[in-house]
Amino acid sequence: MSYMVGFGSNYVQQPHHRGASIESIKKKPEPVTCKGGFDQYFNKNQPNPNVLYGAVVGGPDENDGYTDSRSNFQQAEPATVNTAPLVGVLARLA
Numbered sequence: 001m002s003y004m005v006g007f008g009s010n011y012v013q014q015p016h017h018r019g020a021s022i023e024s025i026k027k028k029p030e031p032v033t034c035k036g037g038f039d040q041y042f043n044k045n046q047p048n049p050n051v052l053y054g055a056v057v058g059g060p061d062e063n064d065g066y067t068d069s070r071s072n073f074q075q076a077e078p079a080t081v082n083t084a085p086l087v088g089v090l091a092r093l094a
Contacts, residue, residue, distance in 0.1 A: 001066060003046065006053035013047035014068050015057050016076040020048040042070055056082040 002008040005015055014021070022032055022041045027049075032040070048070075055078035061064045066075055 003057050003059045003066075005055040005057065006051050012057050012068055012076065014045075014070045014076060015048065015052055015055055015078050016070050016073040017052055017055070017078055018042075019050045020050045021070055023049045030070070045069070052078060054083075056086060058082060 002011040005012050017092045018037065021044075040075055047088070057078050059082070061075065070076060
């Protein structure tokens with residue numbers, strides 16, 4: 001499994017990210033409330049409608065296990081602390 005969203009054929013489908021888990025305003029122009037976002041989108045067990053290409057999630061636990069679920073923020077949260085080392089290495093190679 002790839003922990004970089006959009007990389008490879010088997011990557012994280014449900015990163016814990018509000019913008020990725022709610023449909024685009026172009027597809028659904030009606031406003032989404034905080035509670036409505038949780039009920040309609042966050043708690044849905046489906047891939048996010050918006051792919052966060054290049055985002056790196058927290059990754060596996062100490063037993064090399066990973067649960068692809070938005071509510072599993074410890075593993076599914078994309079953050080700069082996860083991406084920064086990769087960007088640094090790639091910048092050095094460039």
